[in-house]
Amino acid sequence: MPGIAFPKILFGGDYNPEQFPKSVWDEDMRLFRLAGIDIATVNVFSWALNQPDEETYRFDWLDEVMDLLHAGGMYACLATGTAAHPAWMARKYPDVLAVDYQGNKRKFGRRHNSCPNSPTFLHYSARMARKLAERYKNHPALLLWHVNNEYGIRCYCDRCERAFREWLKQRYGSLDKVNEAWYTRFWGHTFYDWDEIVLPSGLSEGLDKGDSDKTAFQGMTLDYYRFASESLLRCYTTEYNAIKEVMPDAVVTTNFQGNGTYKPLDYAAWAKHMDIVALDMYPPSDASSSYTALRYDLMRGLKDGAPFMLMESSPSVLNWKPVNPLKRPGIMRLQSYQAIARGAETIMFFQLRRSLGAYEKFHGAVIDHAGHEHTRVFRECAELGHELAKLGDALTGSRTESKVAILFDWENWWAVELSGGPTTRLKYLDQVQKYYDAFYQNHIQTDIVGIDADLSRYDIIAAPLLYMVKPGAAKSLERFVEGGGTLIATFFSGIVNESDLIVPGGYPGELRKLLGLWVEEIDALFPNQKNAAVVKRENEALGETYTCELVCEVVHPEGAEVIAEFADEFYRGSPALTRHRFGEGEAWYTASDPEPAFLRMWAAHLCARKGIQPPLEAPPGVEVTQRIKDGTRYTFLLNHTGEVQTVDIGAEPRIDMLSETAVSGVANIPPAGVLVLKG
Ligand code: GLA
Numbered sequence: 001m002p003g004i005a006f007p008k009i010l011f012g013g014d015y016n017p018e019q020f021p022k023s024v025w026d027e028d029m030r031l032f033r034l035a036g037i038d039i040a041t042v043n044v045f046s047w048a049l050n051q052p053d054e055e056t057y058r059f060d061w062l063d064e065v066m067d068l069l070h071a072g073g074m075y076a077c078l079a080t081g082t083a084a085h086p087a088w089m090a091r092k093y094p095d096v097l098a099v100d101y102q103g104n105k106r107k108f109g110r111r112h113n114s115c116p117n118s119p120t121f122l123h124y125s126a127r128m129a130r131k132l133a134e135r136y137k138n139h140p141a142l143l144l145w146h147v148n149n150e151y152g153i154r155c156y157c158d159r160c161e162r163a164f165r166e167w168l169k170q171r172y173g174s175l176d177k178v179n180e181a182w183y184t185r186f187w188g189h190t191f192y193d194w195d196e197i198v199l200p201s202g203l204s205e206g207l208d209k210g211d212s213d214k215t216a217f218q219g220m221t222l223d224y225y226r227f228a229s230e231s232l233l234r235c236y237t238t239e240y241n242a243i244k245e246v247m248p249d250a251v252v253t254t255n256f257q258g259n260g261t262y263k264p265l266d267y268a269a270w271a272k273h274m275d276i277v278a279l280d281m282y283p284p285s286d287a288s289s290s291y292t293a294l295r296y297d298l299m300r301g302l303k304d305g306a307p308f309m310l311m312e313s314s315p316s317v318l319n320w321k322p323v324n325p326l327k328r329p330g331i332m333r334l335q336s337y338q339a340i341a342r343g344a345e346t347i348m349f350f351q352l353r354r355s356l357g358a359y360e361k362f363h364g365a366v367i368d369h370a371g372h373e374h375t376r377v378f379r380e381c382a383e384l385g386h387e388l389a390k391l392g393d394a395l396t397g398s399r400t401e402s403k404v405a406i407l408f409d410w411e412n413w414w415a416v417e418l419s420g421g422p423t424t425r426l427k428y429l430d431q432v433q434k435y436y437d438a439f440y441q442n443h444i445q446t447d448i449v450g451i452d453a454d455l456s457r458y459d460i461i462a463a464p465l466l467y468m469v470k471p472g473a474a475k476s477l478e479r480f481v482e483g484g485g486t487l488i489a490t491f492f493s494g495i496v497n498e499s500d501l502i503v504p505g506g507y508p509g510e511l512r513k514l515l516g517l518w519v520e521e522i523d524a525l526f527p528n529q530k531n532a533a534v535v536k537r538e539n540e541a542l543g544e545t546y547t548c549e550l551v552c553e554v555v556h557p558e559g560a561e562v563i564a565e566f567a568d569e570f571y572r573g574s575p576a577l578t579r580h581r582f583g584e585g586e587a588w589y590t591a592s593d594p595e596p597a598f599l600r601m602w603a604a605h606l607c608a609r610k611g612i613q614p615p616l617e618a619p620p621g622v623e624v625t626q627r628i629k630d631g632t633r634y635t636f637l638l639n640h641t642g643e644v645q646t647v648d649i650g651a652e653p654r655i656d657m658l659s660e661t662a663v664s665g666v667a668n669i670p671p672a673g674v675l676v677l678k679g
């Protein structure tokens with residue numbers, strides 16, 4: 001359902017009034033109004049409160065809260081509240097209790113703890129969603145639905161094991177096919193009966209003590225990961241369907257965790273079942289601005305460029321990291337505009353009022369324990385709230401135009417890191433981030449998409465670590481390059497099929513024709529060990545030499561032109577970087593992991609060849625991005641540095657939407673400053 005239109009960029013977050021006496025609620029409403037807050041996510045952890053036993057449901061407190069929100073002119077993002085099952089349910093129906101990787105059955109406790117294949121959980125969560133939908137379907141405060149919360153568990157119980165066998169029957173049809181896909185003649189694993197198959201856990205195929213990825217059978221573990229992601233997705237769709245049966249037009253979502261790059265869940269598959277994508281963003285304290293930028297672009301790409309929700313972020317501190325620094329003045333605002341610049345249409349916090357007890361009492365909130373508005377954090381929130389009110393609907397529904405895309409795929413991520421070689425230092429996200437940074441630092445807008453996106457609208461596609469080539473992927477990339485596109489491919493690509501079985505006959509397997517080369521050997525480098533690449537003289541636009549590390553491959557060109565050669569080791573003089581003309585386009589291949597400065601230059605070089613330009617030139621540390629609505633362009637300039645930065649905006653005056661003044665010529669942007677230029 002594309003095109004969910006919010007009336008403005010909504011501002012608010014998680015609100016847990018059930019933790020406070022009612023006397024506080026009116027004061028909350030006053031403070032929300034003061035801060036320009038217009039949306040509250042309610043009922044996230046209230047299952048036990050709403051359903052004290054098997055047959056009793058009571059929603060009187062929620063009725064009051066919903067009415068109060070409406071009276072205060074606010075919207076409700078209504079949660080189904082199923083992310084923590086009630087204690088009575090765990091006691092009466094132990095099937096809701098999950099089993100961990102080491103085979104320990106959980107007791108009641110914490111949250112996000114239900115077995116996704118528990119009939120009790122599926123039954124009662126759907127029933128709760130339906131009851132809420134029936135009760136609030138006509139409530140004027142209700143804007144959208146928030147199913148469960150940050151789905152994420154992997155369960156290893158016997159019921160999940162049986163469900164996995166059924167899933168395999170569906171996927172493969174016969175045990176022979178399973179044996180083939182999993183390569184079970186290795187270590188004597190041939191299965192003769194479906195019931196012989198057990199989940200790959202710390203008790204079976206796991207090779208490490210912790211809940212790690214290392215497994216004896218990658219094909220089996222990949223299938224379990226697929227199954228586990230789908231099991232949770234079914235929990236979500238069960239509630240989704242229960243709501244839609246009552247309210248066919250409801251807008252339903254759930255909040256993604258892990259800053260949008262949560263490894264266990266294939267969010268690309270999930271997004272297909274969400275009316276709008278929503279994520280929670282808690283970046284590491286030392287995260288670069290491109291860390292968050294990448295993840296917002298990924299969220300936007302999940303639904304073909306549609307806007308998404310920033311469902312949670314902290315207005316100030318976290319409580320769950322070893323050290324939880326304050327967000328410095330201005331940083332929350334800067335980070336919020338970064339999300340908007342990349343497609344967010346809500347700025348929402350966890351949480352609106354800081355809880356008084358239990359685990360999250362030191363987590364940041366708009367309203368602090370002091371309980372009033374005279375705090376720095378409240379003031380900063382209120383200032384942002386008023387700016388967003390002024391912006392109105394100017395930016396809602398706007399889109400991003402990118403000529404560059406980076407491929408991202410969860411199953412490939414799993415497979416790369418399940419592999420027992422060449423090096424455990426090979427991390428998919430690190431590689432994706434490096435290529436993203438190369439374009440980001442050139443202020444070039446990038447989409448992050450799956451292989452099934454319409455690739456023809458891009459001029460350049462980077463496919464870092466395309467280790468697993470799924471059916472049809474090589475053909476899509478060939479078509480893209482044939483049609484004039486530029487492909488960037490890297491070492492350790494084209495190695496396996498979707499079962500993690502090697503494509504025999506030489507790497508990079510199905511990509512060999514397109515890349516015009518054969519990779520004979522793969523050398524892994526120790527930390528601090530480096531090689532260098534010497535750029536051949538005719539390619540001086542790419543400099544003279546650069547260092548590279550991690551992995552070096554021994555490559556034989558089969559039609560590709562050599563751009564740079566290794567300087568060291570027995571493979572000195574063999575290709576480090578190649579380019580293969582294919583149809584109207586060209587496919588580049590790097591046989592090692594180059595230093596970031598080289599990647600930046602390479603990206604700039606390729607963009608220049610394609611005539612791709614940034615929306616504006618800006619100094620390092622100033623993020624530039626653009627959104628377009630009804631033909632009007634809005635250029636965001638975000639100063640992530642600690643100093644004043646200058647940007648030449650050009651002679652033509654443009655309106656800065658935030659200060660509502662005309663700017664032209666050289667503009668000064670203060671530290672953490674933001675400009676949103678219209679036109
Ligand atoms: C997650 C959860 C919230 C809260 C925050 C704290 O995002 O969804 O309920 O625990 O973390 O940062």
Ligand code: ZN
Binds near residue numbers: 115118155156157160
């Ligand atoms: Zn289970």
